[in-house]
Amino acid sequence: MDTMTFLDKLNPQQRQVCVNEGNILLKACPGSGKTRTLTYKLAYSVQKYITSKKLNIAITYTNRAADEIKERLEKIDIPEDKVWVGTIHQFCLEFIIRPYTMYNERLRKGYHIIDDYVTKQYTDEIIEELGIDIGYDKPFEYPEIFEKYQTKLLNEKEIDFNDILSISYDLVNQNKFIAENIAGIMRTILVDEYQDTNELQYKILSSIVKCNKNIQVTFVGDTDQAIYGGLGGVAKTCDELQKEFGVKFQEKRLDGCYRTTQRIVDYYSNFQLQSAKIYAVSDIKDEKGCLVYDDTISKSELFEKIAYIVKEELSRGIPDNEICIIAPQWWLLFPLSKKIKELLPNVKFDAPDITPIKYDPMNVFYLISKLIFTESGQKIHLRKKIANEIIEILTEEYKIYLSDEIDNYKILKIINSISETDENGVVYLQKAINNFLIEIGIDLNIESRLQKAYEDFILKVKDRVKNNHLSTDIDTFKQCFKEKEGVVINTFHGVKGEEYTTVIAFGILNGYIPHWDTIINKPHYRESETKKLLYVVCSRAKQNLYLFSEQGRTTQKGAPLTSTDEIVAIDYKYDDLK
Structure with missing residues (x-):
């Protein structure tokens, strides 16, 4: 059976990009089939080297874009174990930070990723402590605030989103074998919306590619859509990419708009x-x-x-x-x-409904809540992946020992056995989380860092309910996770x-x-x-x-x-x- 029939759906420009095994800077106008081309390029690499165990990587700017690529790959029956799709922060956690925490002094005894809610809590406390009136300025424009914030993170064994990138770069830059190990398991790296990639992200990826110049690298995007320049996004040229990665790039274009009038x-x-x-x-x-x-x-x-x-x-x-x-x-x-x-x-x-639980897929309590408030018999495959992620965060980030019997099946069995009540949703959530932790052998009184993360999570839920006058019935909490x-x-x-x-x-x-x-x-x-x-x-x-x-x-x-x-x-x- 011909496993490449999906290529027949492409125009000549798109097909040429898919089968080209060189390094490419692909500039694509709106509606030119960029996502389809990127998806089929991944699929082509998987099918051509079907017996290979090497991974084909796609890095997207948003979770929503990653989900779309995953759905398209699933529709053409591409084995998911040959492909990894996610954001740059997820890539760094999956391939750099979690496997190599022992090589970073700050991470080796455990860590917890904080969100913008906790960051604001810390900065507000520091501003009050220092007695500074910052007006409408950004807190981190003040060196004394930033310095105290960093000290707070170190003391609490916490990292924020920016730390994920900087620590990842330090790991691959200071420990060449880490970059070599990662490079050895990869065949392709495709970066979507490349114009929004910042300098540190380029450096992380180039550190890996320099260790295996056979990795096929493709950057895809449109410089006219570079709307994240204020966040450090840089649309590099072919020459700049060649200098950064140490390999030759060729520029290609998709210029027909299939979308609009x-x-x-x-x-x-x-x-x-x-x-x-x-x-x-x-x-x-x-x-x-x-x-x-x-x-x-x-x-x-x-x-x-x-x-x-x-x-x-x-x-x-x-x-x-x-x-x-x-x-x-x-x-x-x-x-x-x-x-x-x-x-x-x-x-x-x-x-954009304001819900009691804010989207935060890197928070273990968000993931537990998602399993609690979604149907147990639906999307089993996705629920197993969430259960695996919970295990990984607890063991890798919090350094908590879980017995060998705690696998994704056990996690789901415990979650599914939690009886739903008609009481206050916040109270029910607290009871459900605590019961779950007890069932998998975790005592919050002993695991102080996990307890702090739990308290931050519940406080954030209570604040969102109070500040936005939200209902606390169970259905309101279920709405957080329903597909709209x-x-x-x-x-x-x-x-x-x-x-x-x-x-x-x-x-x-x-x-x-x-x-x-x-x-x-x-x-x-x-x-x-x-x-x-x-x-x-x-x-x-x-x-x-x-x-x-x-x-x-x-x-x-x-x-x-x-x-x-x-x-x-x-x-x-x-x-x-x-």
């Missing part, structure tokens, strides 16, 4: 920084669609207008999950989410990599996009950063695009916000909004 392409091309021409090659390329920009609507009328647009789009037969509402920041979306559900009670929304469906509500950054028939974007105002921080502190980046974000926003739409710079929003001092300069500068004949 030519009209939408021509519009978002106004925000391109690169000069490459993009052509729509989709079945709907010649459709007119709808392209609206409204800078006169009042903030008070905006939500009703958006609800009207959603209702009209649905009445025209557009599926609810093909409609997306976006804004620059979450705080703009929460009131929209609440109001639109009232206006359209019969419409489903994949909305319906009209998508997300941020400009959050929809990167996605596509929808209809996109509705609001909050296109100076101060939001670009952010005040860019306007005030980085004025020389203002135009490029704004254009890249507008390019991402507008290129999410396949056919219909509604843009709003609403009136009535003000600065904290009461000055009215104005329409984003970069969109005002576009001379375009928009459609009228009914």
